[in-house]
Amino acid sequence: MTERQHPATNAATSQGSRLHGVYRYALWVMVAILGAGAVGGIALSRGETINALWFIVAAVAVYSLAYRFYSTWIATKVLLLDETRATPAERFNNGRDFVPTHRWIVFGHHFAAIAGPGPLIGPTLAVQFGYLPGTLWILIGAVLGGCVQDMVIMFFSTRRDGRSLGQMARDELGPMGGAAALVGTLMIMIILIAVLGLVLVNAMKHSPWATATVAATIPIAIFIGLYLRDIRPGRVVEGSILGLVLLLFAVVGGGWVDQSSLLRPLFDQGGLPLAWAVIVYGFFAAILPVWLLLAPRDYLSTFVKLGTIILLAIAIVILHPDIRMPALTRFTDGTGPIFGGKLFPFVFITIACGAISGFHSLISSGTTPKLLANERDIRPIGYGGMVLESFVAITALIAATLLDPGVYFAINSPAGVVGASAASAVATISHWGFPVTVEQMESLAKAVGESTLFARTGGAPSLAVGMATLFSSAFGNGLLSVWYHFAIMFEAVFILATLDAGTRVGRFMLQDFLGNLWAPLGRTSWYPSVLFTSGVIVAAWGYFLYIGVIDPNGGVNILWPLFGISNQMLAAIALSVATGILIKSGRLRECWITALPLAWLAIITTTAAWEKIVSSDVRIGFLTAANSLADKIASGTMSPEAAQIALKLIFNQRLDAGLTIFFVLVLWVVILDMLRLSVRHLRGLSVPPLTESPYSPSHLGANWARDSR
Amino acid sequence: MIQTIRNGWRRVRALMSDDGYARYLRHHAAAHENTTPLSRREFYLREQERKWSGIRRCC
Numbered sequence: 138m139t140e141r142q143h144p145a146t147n148a149a150t151s152q153g154s155r156l157h158g159v160y161r162y163a164l165w166v167m168v169a170i171l172g173a174g175a176v177g178g179i180a181l182s183r184g185e186t187i188n189a190l191w192f193i194v195a196a197v198a199v200y201s202l203a204y205r206f207y208s209t210w211i212a213t214k215v216l217l218l219d220e221t222r223a224t225p226a227e228r229f230n231n232g233r234d235f236v237p238t239h240r241w242i243v244f245g246h247h248f249a250a251i252a253g254p255g256p257l258i259g260p261t262l263a264v265q266f267g268y269l270p271g272t273l274w275i276l277i278g279a280v281l282g283g284c285v286q287d288m289v290i291m292f293f294s295t296r297r298d299g300r301s302l303g304q305m306a307r308d309e310l311g312p313m314g315g316a317a318a319l320v321g322t323l324m325i326m327i328i329l330i331a332v333l334g335l336v337l338v339n340a341m342k343h344s345p346w347a348t349a350t351v352a353a354t355i356p357i358a359i360f361i362g363l364y365l366r367d368i369r370p371g372r373v374v375e376g377s378i379l380g381l382v383l384l385l386f387a388v389v390g391g392g393w394v395d396q397s398s399l400l401r402p403l404f405d406q407g408g409l410p411l412a413w414a415v416i417v418y419g420f421f422a423a424i425l426p427v428w429l430l431l432a433p434r435d436y437l438s439t440f441v442k443l444g445t446i447i448l449l450a451i452a453i454v455i456l457h458p459d460i461r462m463p464a465l466t467r468f469t470d471g472t473g474p475i476f477g478g479k480l481f482p483f484v485f486i487t488i489a490c491g492a493i494s495g496f497h498s499l500i501s502s503g504t505t506p507k508l509l510a511n512e513r514d515i516r517p518i519g520y521g522g523m524v525l526e527s528f529v530a531i532t533a534l535i536a537a538t539l540l541d542p543g544v545y546f547a548i549n550s551p552a553g554v555v556g557a558s559a560a561s562a563v564a565t566i567s568h569w570g571f572p573v574t575v576e577q578m579e580s581l582a583k584a585v586g587e588s589t590l591f592a593r594t595g596g597a598p599s600l601a602v603g604m605a606t607l608f609s610s611a612f613g614n615g616l617l618s619v620w621y622h623f624a625i626m627f628e629a630v631f632i633l634a635t636l637d638a639g640t641r642v643g644r645f646m647l648q649d650f651l652g653n654l655w656a657p658l659g660r661t662s663w664y665p666s667v668l669f670t671s672g673v674i675v676a677a678w679g680y681f682l683y684i685g686v687i688d689p690n691g692g693v694n695i696l697w698p699l700f701g702i703s704n705q706m707l708a709a710i711a712l713s714v715a716t717g718i719l720i721k722s723g724r725l726r727e728c729w730i731t732a733l734p735l736a737w738l739a740i741i742t743t744t745a746a747w748e749k750i751v752s753s754d755v756r757i758g759f760l761t762a763a764n765s766l767a768d769k770i771a772s773g774t775m776s777p778e779a780a781q782i783a784l785k786l787i788f789n790q791r792l793d794a795g796l797t798i799f800f801v802l803v804l805w806v807v808i809l810d811m812l813r814l815s816v817r818h819l820r821g822l823s824v825p826p827l828t829e830s831p832y833s834p835s836h837l838g839a840n841w842a843r844d845s846r
Numbered sequence: 847m848i849q850t851i852r853n854g855w856r857r858v859r860a861l862m863s864d865d866g867y868a869r870y871l872r873h874h875a876a877a878h879e880n881t882t883p884l885s886r887r888e889f890y891l892r893e894q895e896r897k898w899s900g901i902r903r904c905c
Contacts, residue, residue, distance in 0.1 A: 232873025234896065238860070245861040255905035322901075329905050371890035374864045427898040428891055435903070436862065490905050500902045638903040645899060662900075704905065 139639040165205065172198025179272060179464075186459035189535045192268075193454065194530045196276060200524045203280035203454035208288065208520040213729040215719075216292050218512040223297040223835040226509055235299070237837060240517060246508065247522045247704055249439045250500045251287070252446075253635050254333060254628060255490025255704075256530035261537040261596035262697060263487040264545065265473040267465040268538045270484045275534065278485070278492025279527035282734035286493060286708060287501045288519030289715045289731055294502035295512060296829045301503035306714050306807075308720070308828045313810050317803045318710050322499060323646050324796070325703040327674070329496075330419070330639045331681035332696040333632045336595035338686055339693070340409045340629065345404035346586050346622050348411070350391035351629040352404070354434070355418070356382045361433035377436040384437060384630070388623050395586060408686040415636075416679040422637040423671040424642055431637045438634040445627045449532050449604060462538040462545065464511040467569065474550035475594070476694040477756030478748060482741040486701035491530025493734065495707025497523065510837060536603030537596075543573025544581065544590075548599040551691030552592045563593050586618030594691035597628045643674040683790045687782050694756070698749060705742045706800045710733055720815040721827055741807060746801040750794050759797065763790035866893060 175195035179187065212218045229235040238246075263271040294300055300308070303322065307315025341348040361380040369375060394400045406414075422430050470480035476487065490496070501519060509515065537545060546566045547555075555562040559575045566573050582590045585605060590598065601624035608620040645661060647670045652659015658666045685692025712735035719728040753756035755765045766783045769775055775783060818824045859865045859898065867886050874883040 230873070232870050232877070236869065239857075242857065242860045250902055251904045253903060253905045306894070333905075366887065366891065370887035371867055372864065373862050374859055377862065428894045429897055432894045439862075494905060496904045500904055504900060504902065635903050635905065638898065638901075641898060642901050684879075700905075 145418055146676050149194065149462040165202070168198050169384065170366055172202060176276075180269060181632045182464060187268075187464075188457055188460055189453055189460055189539065190457040192272060192460070192531055192535055193457075195272075196528055199276045199280060200528065203284070204520060204524060207280065208284065211285065211288065211520075211730055212513075212516045215724060215730060216289065216293070216515075218515060219832075220511050220513045221835055222512055223833045223837075224295055224506070224509045224512060225830075226507055227835055227837055228833060229298070229507075235507045236407055238508040240510065240514040243505060243508045244512075244518050244522060247500065247505045247518050248525055249442070250504065251494075251497045251522060252442065252489070252526045252529055253727070254336070254632050255494065255496075256526055257533040257600055257628065258336060258490040258596040258697075259490055259701070260530045260602050261337075262475055262549070262693070263484050263795055264462055264468065264534060264537045265468050265475045265549070266480050266484055267469070268460055268462045268534065269464040270469070270480055271488055271534050272531065274484055274488055275527055275530045278488070279523060279530075280397050282708075282737070283491075283493035283497070283527065284520040284523040285730055285734060286495075286711055286715070287497045287523045288515060290498045291506055291509075291519035292512070292710050293718055294513050295506040295509055295515065298830055299503060299506040300828075302498050302714065305502060305718075305828075306710060309714055309718055309825060310807070310810055310814060311825055314710070314714065314807055317807045318707075318714075319646070319650075321495075321703070321707050321710055321800075321803055323643060324692055325496065325700070325707055326639045326643045326646075326799070327677045328681065328696065328700045328703050328796075329361050330636050330643075331348040331685065332693065332700045333635055334412070334415045334419070334678065334682040335685040335692050335696060336597050336630055336680070337632045338408055338415060339593060339595035339653035339691070340597040340601070340625050341406070341411050342593075343589070344407050344625075345401045346391040346395040346618075346659055347625045347629075348391075348398070348404040348406060349394035350387050350622055351633075353387035353390065354384065354437070354630055354633070355430070357387060358430055358434040358437060361437065365433060366428050373436055376433065377440050377748060380433065380437045381440050384441065384626065386622075388619060388626050391622055392586060392618065409683075412679075412682050412686045416675060416682065418633075419636055419640050419679070420671060420675045422633075423640040423675065424667055427641070431634075431641065434630065434637060435454060435634050438630040441627050441630050445624075446529055446532070448608065448612070449536065450528075452607040453535055455611050456607060458535075458539045458607065460535065460538045461540065462542050465541070470603060470717050471754070471757070474546060474554040476698060477754060478698070478745070482744040482748075483698065485741040486529070486698050486705065486745045489701045489704040489708075491527050491533075493708050493738070494526075495704050495709070495711055498711035511835065533600060536600055536607060537758050539606065540599065540603055541571075541573065541577075543567065543571040544577065544602070545599055546571050547573050548590050548593050548602065549596065550592060551594050551689070551694070553689035555592070557592075559589075559591055584617045585621035587621070592691070596693070597625065601625050601628065640671065640674050640678070643677075644670045647673060648830070665757055681789075684785060688786060689782075690756075695759075695790075695793060698745065699796065702742055702749070702797060702800050705738050706804045709742065710807050712738065713807045717811040717814055720828065721818050721824060722829075725819070735808070739804065746797045749797050750762040759790045759794035760802055763787045763794075766790075863893075894895075 172195060175191050175198060176190050178194055226235050226237040260271050297305060303315055303318040306318040341351055357380055361376045363375060365376045394404055469480040543566055547562055555565040563573050563575050578590055600620050605617050605620035606626040609617045648659050648661055648666060657663055660666060681696060684695055712731045715727050715731040716735055748757055749759055753761050755762045766787050770780050770783055814824045865890050870889055871883055
């Protein structure tokens with residue numbers, strides 16, 4: 138996009154540029170036709186298979202059209218980005234957190250921050266409905282919802298000295314909005330960490346190779362931490378490359394552990410011991426100094442993340458595999474094995490990251506705006522960053538759909554639904570119309586170096602099988618088992634990075650809150666408080682993780698929708714803040730850019746929450762499930778051990794119902810508060826004033842970005 | 847060609863914040879002439895502490 142790089146077009150070249158304009162117009166018409174063809178092809182295909190290249194073409198066309206036209210329109214006609222205005226980075230430049238930075242460097246930082254495991258897991262799970270619903274929601278949700286949210290919040294935060302979403306909510310909506318944003322952030326963090334921990338545990342369960350590789354990432358991170366502090370202080374590129382080599386070695390080394398009769402039993406663990414290990418690890422990661430474990434792990438995860446995503450995209454383009462999953466499966470009726478619930482609204486809850494993710498608003502405010510050198514960078518970074526994350530979600534969806542549907546369901550269906558034995562699982566799945574055999578699953582498990590692939594719920598293993606299939610055909614055949622465990626390691630490093638960082642932030646938020654009650658608890662360097670608050674946060678997510686592991690239905694079917702609902706609730710808070718500001722600043726006519734996605738989120742979140750609470754289907758309704766278990770216990774048909782577990786599950790189901798009600802209440806309180814303020818403003822009554830900082834001219838100059846170091 | 851490689855390397859370093867210390871020294875020289883800047887090690891540790899006090903990673 139070069140439209141603003143030639144401001145000084147003079148009369149002599151106007152003939153040429155008019156011709157140029159015609160070509161460009163023709164080019165965009167072609168992109169539109171190509172995109173329409175690809176989307177139509179995907180939507181209407183009812184044949185045996187469809188090629189993955191169609192998905193790539195459709196995605197690239199939709200993204201480029203939306204970026205070129207919609208984001209430009211928002212930037213120039215609604216937000217009125219002003220490139221002559223000094224950004225917070227310029228005005229408060231302190232060489233540390235406020236630093237004007239080149240736009241592509243900021244893009245890198247921003248993308249590394251927003252893209253976590255979410256866009257890989259959600260689309261993988263949503264494939265139970267077929268490839269079509271997930272694809273359409275990822276494309277449409279991103280360009281009309283997620284990208285707009287990220288860009289608009291980034292703009293408003295930039296105009297407000299880089300303030301956080303919570304601060305903006307308090308300033309612009311009032312104390313209610315501020316409190317909602319704060320509590321919402323803490324809750325979503327806890328549920329996110331629990332569900333990610335569960336995904337990780339399910340990937341390591343009875344897999345000595347995966348467990349050994351993931352375990353090895355801890356000493357590697359500590360070594361790099363010491364290296365970056367004492368041996369070569371602050372040389373992070375060097376340290377990261379060294380760490381990457383060690384990580385690759387750990388992937389191969391895990392295979393040796395798998396072969397060793399001595400070490401194998403040590404790493405061959407069930408779900409519960411692994412869950413405890415993750416909990417203990419999370420506690421230590423939160424209380425140890427950041428340089429020792431958290432920071433070096435994050436450098437490694439950023440390297441691995443960007444590298445693997447690029448490899449995945451290249452592999453898909455080179456191989457352009459056929460998609461085997463049908464466009465729609467029978468499970469759109471709500472009987473799906475991976476999670477219960479109809480296509481509407483559950484596909485929109487299952488895929489949050491990749492379409493619209495409220496969590497991004499926390500990065501887009503407070504963090505990224507402090508680096509922006511110029512307001513015009515908000516469009517490529519805010520809108521463009523989310524476009525790229527959405528593309529990652531599409532590649533994850535492709536990796537899941539190129540598996541045989543039977544294999545996909547065999548890996549992802551919990552034993553509680555399809556039966557614990559291999560024979561009963563393949564019988565059930567084949568009966569659904571997705572043929573699969575025990576031999577097929579056994580030979581696949583053998584090829585990827587696992588003892589079994591049945592009931593590996595959570596999405597990570599099936600994504601790893603898909604990625605390993607792609608990588609081994611594209612970059613080296615016969616290494617399926619190494620590629621599989623590379624993919625598991627790749628998912629594990631950034632799950633653990635999110636877990637470490639999330640626990641730590643949760644601790645700070647709790648300390649901040651408790652400091653109001655008793656000042657010493659708020660001191661972030663007072664060890665008793667650090668231990669206490671870290672313990673509380675770890676116990677909170679550890680509880681959900683524990684329940685997820687003992688749940689015979691896999692736990693993901695409960696936790697993932699809860700995560701989706703909480704994430705969409707946070708998005709609704711962010712969009713309410715944005716809509717409120719748009720209306721207060723006299724942009725009522727254009728406020729639909731955020732009000733429309735907000736309305737859609739309110740509809741899907743409320744519908745999903747309603748079903749999760751009142752549905753009479755035990756696989757959807759929390760309360761029905763709790764009551765049905767209670768009846769089973771009362772009837773005395775359960776073994777004492779099963780009844781023990783059932784009691785815990787009952788409590789958890791009721792707690793989840795309460796949480797869901799809480800999320801929906803917060804959602805509506807914020808929306809109604811925003812509507813009340815907007816109506817007051819339109820009637821000319823007093824509202825909290827806009828907190829935009831006054832204009833001050835930028836002195837960085839037009840050539841700054843090119844010349845800056 | 848060499849210029850391109852050099853630019854690329856600079857971008858990678860900036861992307862990883864590898865150049866943070868040099869940037870800090872430049873800022874320090876310009877804004878706080880009369881004080882001694884932090885050592886590379888002190889700066890690195892303090893930066894990590896600051897960086898990981900807020901929300902830096904997402905889902």
